[in-house]
Amino acid sequence: MNAIDPRVHQALDGELSPEALSPELRRVVQRLVTTAAVLAAQLPLASLEPRVMALIRRPVPSRARRLLRWVATPRSITFRVRPVWSLALAAVVALLTLFPVGREGPNIGEHEGIAQFVGHFPGAQSVHVVGSFNDWRPGSIALEDVDQDGVWRATVVLPAGAYEYMFVVDGERWVPDHLAERLVADEFGRENSIVIVRPARR
Amino acid sequence: MDVTGASDAEVVARVLGGDREAFGLVVRRYEAGLLRFAGRMLGSRDAAADAVAESFVRAYRHLASCREPARLRTWLYRIVANRCKSHLARRPIADVSLDEAPPVADPTDTEVELERAEQLALVQRALVRLSPEKREAFLLKHVEGLSYEEMASVTGERIPTLKMRVHRAREALLRVLEGYE
Numbered sequence: 215m216n217a218i219d220p221r222v223h224q225a226l227d228g229e230l231s232p233e234a235l236s237p238e239l240r241r242v243v244q245r246l247v248t249t250a251a252v253l254a255a256q257l258p259l260a261s262l263e264p265r266v267m268a269l270i271r272r273p274v275p276s277r278a279r280r281l282l283r284w285v286a287t288p289r290s291i292t293f294r295v296r297p298v299w300s301l302a303l304a305a306v307v308a309l310l311t312l313f314p315v316g317r318e319g320p321n322i323g324e325h326e327g328i329a330q331f332v333g334h335f336p337g338a339q340s341v342h343v344v345g346s347f348n349d350w351r352p353g354s355i356a357l358e359d360v361d362q363d364g365v366w367r368a369t370v371v372l373p374a375g376a377y378e379y380m381f382v383v384d385g386e387r388w389v390p391d392h393l394a395e396r397l398v399a400d401e402f403g404r405e406n407s408i409v410i411v412r413p414a415r416r
Numbered sequence: 417m418d419v420t421g422a423s424d425a426e427v428v429a430r431v432l433g434g435d436r437e438a439f440g441l442v443v444r445r446y447e448a449g450l451l452r453f454a455g456r457m458l459g460s461r462d463a464a465a466d467a468v469a470e471s472f473v474r475a476y477r478h479l480a481s482c483r484e485p486a487r488l489r490t491w492l493y494r495i496v497a498n499r500c501k502s503h504l505a506r507r508p509i510a511d512v513s514l515d516e517a518p519p520v521a522d523p524t525d526t527e528v529e530l531e532r533a534e535q536l537a538l539v540q541r542a543l544v545r546l547s548p549e550k551r552e553a554f555l556l557k558h559v560e561g562l563s564y565e566e567m568a569s570v571t572g573e574r575i576p577t578l579k580m581r582v583h584r585a586r587e588a589l590l591r592v593l594e595g596y597e
Contacts, residue, residue, distance in 0.1 A: 218587050226558075226586065227579070246586055249593065250558035252532070252539045256448050257455045259465055263443045266472040270436060350480045380481075388483060 218242065277373045281325060284375050302393050306330075310412050327374050327411040331357060331381075333391060336364030338383050345379025345409075347372050352382045374413045378406040428485035431476070439476050446489060447472075449560055450496050456555050457500040459544050467503055471495040493560070493570045497552060504548050542592040546585055553581035554589065 224230035225243050232243050310327055322328070331343045341357040348354045357366035378398065381389045390397060394407030420441065422430070430438040447468060454464035475482075475495055482491050543551055556562045556570060557578075564575045571578065 218583070218590065223583050223586070227582075242590070245590065245593070246558070249539050249542075249589060250554075252535050253456055253543065253555070253559045254452070255532070255536060257451050257461055257464065259451055259455075259461055261444070262447050262451070262465060262469050262472065263440050265469050266443050266476075267437070267440055269469070269473045270439060270476050344480065350478055352480055388481065 222246075278325070281373045281375055299393065303395055306395060310410070310414075322371055322414045323373075325374050325413055326371050327414045328369060329372050329377075329409050329411045330367065330369045331355075331379070331391070331409075332365065332367050332393075333357065333381050333389070334365050335359075335381070335383050335389075338364075338366065340384055341366040342382045342385075343368060343379055344382055345377050345406075347377045347379070352385065357381075372411045374411050376408055376410045378408055380406055423486070424488040425485040428479060428482060428488060431479055439472075439479075442475075442488065442492075443472055446492055449489075450492060453493065453555055453560055454496055454500055456540070456543060456559065457497075457548070457551060458503060459540065463503060467499045468496055471499050487566075487569070490562070490566050490569045493556070493562070493566075494572075497556075497570055500552075501548060538593070539589075542589050545592055546588055550581050550585035550588065553578055554585035557582050 219239055219242070221230055221235055222239055222242050225232045225235060225239075226246060232240055235243065309330060333341060335341050338359075341359075342352050343355045343357060344350045344352050355368055355370055357368040359366045379391070379394075381391060383389055390405045391407040395410055396408035397405050398408060399405055422441070424442075424445075427438055427441050431442075450468045450471070451464055454467045455461055458464050458467065471492065475492055482488060484491070543554075546554065552571065553567065556567045557564070562570065564578055567573075567578050568575050573581075
């Protein structure tokens with residue numbers, strides 16, 4: 215590869231004035247500046263606003279429909295769980311699959327299950343859970359710290375499926391649940407936790 | 417309420433507060449740059465329009481997770497950049513028509529416009545010969561005018577890595593362009 219004189223890079227990175235360069239190096243700088251200017255031309259495309267807003271206004275499919283689509287879509291799932299978490303995973307799976315649904319318990323549909331969210335946030339004023347089950351809207355599912363020991367809990371009924379989620383502490387700090395069954399990187403550069411809700415009734 | 421002059425943070429707050437239509441301003445404000453970036457990345461106007469439209473819809477649905485609404489532009493570039501890389505992983509640019517609607521000589525075109533179109537075609541051919549990572553780095557730095565700090569936020573890469581990619585992209589572009597001359 216033909217290396218460019220380092221002073222050309224410095225000039226293009228704003229670390230050196232092009233005036234300090236020889237005419238030959240200035241021509242290289244100018245060549246690259248011109249190349250970028252050519253690429254900076256706007257694409258002759260119609261505005262995307264009508265298309266985007268139409269998609270946004272379209273009603274979001276119901277949970278049942280999304281569940282059906284999720285179930286019908288073939289996918290492979292690989293679980294890699296650290297040994298130290300395997301006990302926690304086993305406990306969560308047991309909780310979700312064997313949770314006794316008593317007569318006084320919540321009314322759970324055939325395709326619904328129970329998810330319990332637990333986090334240790336000592337000193338927090340509020341903790342909410344947000345995720346793909348509530349369109350990432352903060353405020354809709356609050357955790358409670360009844361005995362004020364810093365352990366916040368919420369138990370919710372959700373349609374069976376896999377969901378990404380995070381905790382929102384004091385309304386502004388987004389924290390993944392590191393004890394979750396899985397963690398995945400999302401396209402925004404964050405690490406989301408995964409909870410898998412299995413039907414409570416079989 | 418007219419939100420045309422509102423800051424990004426104010427517009428985001430309005431949308432999250434239930435004013436869905438205010439998101440149209442986000443689209444109008446950033447679509448030109450995002451379309452240009454995606455178009456240069458993918459070498460296809462149609463693919464760019466699809467990628468950017470899908471990215472806006474995803475951004476709307478996940479707007480509550482935008483931690484720094486004041487840096488909405490960088491966040492949007494991140495979503496589009498990821499969408500472009502996913503697209504390229506499925507369909508490498510070698511399989512994509514570089515210019516699906518090449519400039520056609522029109523009697524009303526001036527000589528300057530025709531020359532500009534030829535220049536653009538030449539530079540685009542050189543651009544698509546770069547790896548997606550180098551292409552992305554060059555475009556973000558020199559065409560979209562992002563700082564290295566903003567590029568790090570968009571790509572998730574470290575600044576020295578990005579500087580190296582930009583340097584390599586400059587060298588490769590010059591070499592390819594010289595080869596065409």
